[in-house]
Amino acid sequence: MAARKARDFAAASAFLVPPALWIGVLFILPMATMALLSFWKVVDYNIVAEWTLANYERLIRPLYLGIFWRTIKLALIVTFISMIIGYPVAYFLARKTKRFRLTLLVLVILPLWTSYLVRTYAWMLILGTNGAINQTLQALGLTHEPVAWLLYSDFAVTLALVHIYVPFFILPLYAVLEKLDPRLLEAAKDLGGGRWRTFLHVTLPLSLPGIATGCLFVFIPSMGAFVTPELLGGARSIMIGSVVAQQFGVSFDYPLGSAMSLAILAIILVFATLFLRAGKPAGAA
Amino acid sequence: MIGARKSSTVLLGLWTALVLLFLFAPLLLVALFSFNNSEISVLPIREFTLRWYERLAANEAFRTALGNSLLVAGATVVLATTLGLAAATGAHRYAPRLRTAFRSGASLPMMVPHLILGIALLGFYNLAQIELSLGTVIMGHSVVAFPYVFLIVSARLVGFDSSLEEAARDLGAGPARIFWEITLPLLAPAILTAALISFTLSFDEVVVTFFTTGTDNTLPMVIWSMLRVGITPEINAIATLTVVVSCVMAGLAEVVIRRSRQTTVGKGE
Numbered sequence: 167m168a169a170r171k172a173r174d175f176a177a178a179s180a181f182l183v184p185p186a187l188w189i190g191v192l193f194i195l196p197m198a199t200m201a202l203l204s205f206w207k208v209v210d211y212n213i214v215a216e217w218t219l220a221n222y223e224r225l226i227r228p229l230y231l232g233i234f235w236r237t238i239k240l241a242l243i244v245t246f247i248s249m250i251i252g253y254p255v256a257y258f259l260a261r262k263t264k265r266f267r268l269t270l271l272v273l274v275i276l277p278l279w280t281s282y283l284v285r286t287y288a289w290m291l292i293l294g295t296n297g298a299i300n301q302t303l304q305a306l307g308l309t310h311e312p313v314a315w316l317l318y319s320d321f322a323v324t325l326a327l328v329h330i331y332v333p334f335f336i337l338p339l340y341a342v343l344e345k346l347d348p349r350l351l352e353a354a355k356d357l358g359g360g361r362w363r364t365f366l367h368v369t370l371p372l373s374l375p376g377i378a379t380g381c382l383f384v385f386i387p388s389m390g391a392f393v394t395p396e397l398l399g400g401a402r403s404i405m406i407g408s409v410v411a412q413q414f415g416v417s418f419d420y421p422l423g424s425a426m427s428l429a430i431l432a433i434i435l436v437f438a439t440l441f442l443r444a445g446k447p448a449g450a451a
Numbered sequence: 452m453i454g455a456r457k458s459s460t461v462l463l464g465l466w467t468a469l470v471l472l473f474l475f476a477p478l479l480l481v482a483l484f485s486f487n488n489s490e491i492s493v494l495p496i497r498e499f500t501l502r503w504y505e506r507l508a509a510n511e512a513f514r515t516a517l518g519n520s521l522l523v524a525g526a527t528v529v530l531a532t533t534l535g536l537a538a539a540t541g542a543h544r545y546a547p548r549l550r551t552a553f554r555s556g557a558s559l560p561m562m563v564p565h566l567i568l569g570i571a572l573l574g575f576y577n578l579a580q581i582e583l584s585l586g587t588v589i590m591g592h593s594v595v596a597f598p599y600v601f602l603i604v605s606a607r608l609v610g611f612d613s614s615l616e617e618a619a620r621d622l623g624a625g626p627a628r629i630f631w632e633i634t635l636p637l638l639a640p641a642i643l644t645a646a647l648i649s650f651t652l653s654f655d656e657v658v659v660t661f662f663t664t665g666t667d668n669t670l671p672m673v674i675w676s677m678l679r680v681g682i683t684p685e686i687n688a689i690a691t692l693t694v695v696v697s698c699v700m701a702g703l704a705e706v707v708i709r710r711s712r713q714t715t716v717g718k719g720e
Contacts, residue, residue, distance in 0.1 A: 181541025196575035281655035288477030390564020
């Protein structure tokens with residue numbers, strides 16, 4: 167028996183130690199390094215290991231606060247639009263179709279396999295001054311000059327982020343809606359609830375956990391977006407991700423960039439808590 | 452009443468179709484433009500051509516980047532799949548009570564935006580004085596892909612009949628033998644799916660790569676740097692190629708999943 171226990175322990179270590187080490191060194195350690203750096207200084211483009219809170223003080227200057235606020239707003243708008251667009255799709259897939267369910271599901275998942283860089287780029291072709299939309303508008307005689315605000319604007323960034331992340335909203339919600347107990351819906355119907363009332367009082371509250379997870383999956387990457395705002399955003403629609411990247415690419419101010427990153431993670435954590443709390447199943451509240 | 456129900460279904464179906472159009476039209480447009488015989492990407496397309504693809508094939512930088520991308524993605528698959536598989540099976544079998552804790556821990560890298568993962572790695576490599584290269588990119592990608600492998604394999608393990616393993620154990624088989632002869636074959640579909648996803652994640656990754664690569668470029672990095680200069684028809688061709696690669700991977704995964712469903716059902720009967 168003891169021999170078997172020892173063997174099990176050896177086997178468990180063989181399975182668990184290498185991945186734990188790998189993730190520890192290449193994920194936990196870098197995150198810890200980032201936290202450490204955020205309390206250090208930069209002197210003449212060199213990182214100096216001297217403790218300071220200066221990086222965090224710089225964060226709350228109006229310039230950076232403004233960009234943080236803009237980014238949160240934009241990420242929330244993207245999340246909200248994804249919810250509005252995505253909910254009916256998840257509902258249709260889960261409850262209204264049997265025959266096309268698998269095919270449609272594959273079609274919703276497929277874009278997630280493709281490069282978000284390419285999906286961002288596609289919108290440059292569509293929204294540009296010579297893009298598909300402007301050409302159509304001009305051909306129809308609706309405008310004489312190309313509409314300039316389509317590309318390099320908050321509009322473009324929002325549209326592309328919704329395009330890229332809406333499947334992330336649909337899938338977790340679908341998983342919840344699909345598992346809904348049909349007996350509950352039957353019961354609501356038998357009790358004389360109309361379709362709207364059944365939806366509002368039964369389906370919607372029960373799908374809250376799916377909505378919460380979906381919102382989280384859209385909010386997180388939107389909050390840390392870098393590629394999309396960089397390519398589609400205008401000079402005025404800068405997002406915090408680009409500012410963070412600048413500290414590592416151009417300014418060599420790793421400590422400031424690290425402090426910003428930690429602030430982004432803190433914001434994500436706050437909203438994750440909010441979403442998940444709001445998403446507690448109605449019965450538990 | 453029945454009429455109203457039908458019409459709501461039709462409306463929802465229509466909405467779903469529109470959303471799918473929204474998801475796919477931009478990609479189709481890029482693909483269409485990649486065959487457009489014009490220097491500028493403008494509709495309507497008057498003449499089709501393959502010359503952008505020919506120009507790519509002759510482009511040394513593109514070929515190098517493609518080679519790098521394949522190398523990085525291949526190495527990522529091996530690393531992430533091995534480590535994710537080991538972690539998932541290990542956690543499932545030897546730490547059943549800690550399963551939730553393991554799952555949260557392993558999916559942590561998924562909750563961090565790639566941008567932050569990238570710069571955290573850059574800061575770490577910098578302090579640890581590790582020189583940036585394709586190797587550092589591979590290490591970063593393995594962290595990106597690891598949670599996906601872990602979650603996919605774990606999901607398969609939940610529906611797993613552990614009596615086979617127990618029987619083998621009672622018959623005196625050692626852990627290694629049980630793993631090779633029983634666990635691994637049963638997990639094959641999940642492992643394959645995980646490998647395909649890891650490949651795609653790495654092949655398309657741009658942000659972590661941006662911060663952790665040395666002088667070597669991968670394919671998305673080539674697109675990225677070309678885009679900063681301006682839109683050219685070659686970008687359409689590269690973009691289309693990467694999308695095709697992703698779709699092939701997704702298609703293969705779909706086949707693997709459907710097959711495994713059939714075999715599982717068959718065995719249950």
